[in-house]
Amino acid sequence: MKQRSYLALEGITVEFPTKAGRFCALDSIDLEVGKGEFVALIGHSGCGKSTLLNAVAGLVKPTRGAIFLNGELVDAPGPDRAVVFQDHSLLPWLTVEENVRLAVDKTAGGKNKAERKDWVMHNLELVQMTHAAAKRPGELSGGMKQRAGIARAIAMNPRVLLMDEPFGALDALTRAALQDVVMDLQARLNNTVLMITHDVDEAVLLADRVVMMTNGPAARIGEDRPVALARPRNRIEAIDMPEYAEARSAVIHFLHERYRNPATLAA
Numbered sequence: 001m002k003q004r005s006y007l008a009l010e011g012i013t014v015e016f017p018t019k020a021g022r023f024c025a026l027d028s029i030d031l032e033v034g035k036g037e038f039v040a041l042i043g044h045s046g047c048g049k050s051t052l053l054n055a056v057a058g059l060v061k062p063t064r065g066a067i068f069l070n071g072e073l074v075d076a077p078g079p080d081r082a083v084v085f086q087d088h089s090l091l092p093w094l095t096v097e098e099n100v101r102l103a104v105d106k107t108a109g110g111k112n113k114a115e116r117k118d119w120v121m122h123n124l125e126l127v128q129m130t131h132a133a134a135k136r137p138g139e140l141s142g143g144m145k146q147r148a149g150i151a152r153a154i155a156m157n158p159r160v161l162l163m164d165e166p167f168g169a170l171d172a173l174t175r176a177a178l179q180d181v182v183m184d185l186q187a188r189l190n191n192t193v194l195m196i197t198h199d200v201d202e203a204v205l206l207a208d209r210v211v212m213m214t215n216g217p218a219a220r221i222g223e224d225r226p227v228a229l230a231r232p233r234n235r236i237e238a239i240d241m242p243e244y245a246e247a248r249s250a251v252i253h254f255l256h257e258r259y260r261n262p263a264t265l266a267a
């Protein structure tokens with residue numbers, strides 16, 4: 001029997017029906033992610049990153065191919081795959097604690113009431129949000145909402161954490177602070193992560209591998225590059241490492257030379 005990676009995407013093709021006929025977004029994507037590996041997915045706007053992530057989340061059904069997680073076929077959404085979206089998607093009428101608690105109640109079979117509360121607070125502590133546990137989303141800054149969204153996702157103890165441009169709407173300094181939170185979480189929890197980003201530095205700083213997608217339609221994986229930086233990582237130390245510079249340079253050449261942004265090609 002074939003030995004599969006923890007998360008295995010095999011020949012994923014996604015076609016969407018449109019008025020003009022079938023639109024092929026992804027063409028035969030193979031991707032393997034090991035347990036505890038952090039993979040960043042990068043590519044120009046519209047290439048199909050969200051479609052790929054949504055297929056892993058079970059929200060988009062591949063036209064061809066299959067996805068396996070821990071040896072099991074993925075064909076519907078499930079709590080073993082928690083998603084952090086760019087838009088935090090917290091319920092506005094619940095406090096931060098209640099938002100996280102809701103996810104915990106869905107997944108924490110066997111834990112009693114006190115244990116669930118402890119687990120919620122523990123996860124809020126991991127993202128430094130215990131002080132805001134009683135606030136509602138409307139009372140939080142963008143960065144705090146994303147912290148709460150991350151706490152909610154990791155509190156589900158998912159097999160894989162899926163992040164779709166989680167910091168895309170944040171200013172540069174808040175974004176850096178959230179990247180530090182994610183690096184800290186990765187050092188402590190060693191989650192299996194698939195994260196979409198448009199930011200080359202973010203991809204190199206956070207990921208063990210940067211997977212670069214070609215421009216669509218019929219996007220494929222153009223290059224899959226390991227980032228050989230030891231963990232735990234520190235942004236100041238990392239930027240002076242040759243491994244950082246090499247990975248960054250490879251991604252920039254890919255995005256701005258080999259597969260230039262289709263929106264600027266006509267210019």
Ligand SMILES: Nc1ncnc2c1ncn2[C@@H]1O[C@H](COP(=O)(O)OP(=O)(O)OP(=O)(O)O)[C@@H](O)[C@H]1O
Nearest residue numbers: 016018023025044045046047048049050051052216
């Ligand atoms: N439901 C759909 N029906 C038809 N076409 C779709 C559908 N969803 C996505 N597409 C198309 O598939 C392609 C990939 O879209 P997708 O949102 O995955 O790209 P992306 O790389 O995540 O983009 P961005 O970086 O701008 O978020 C695009 O051309 C998009 O227009």
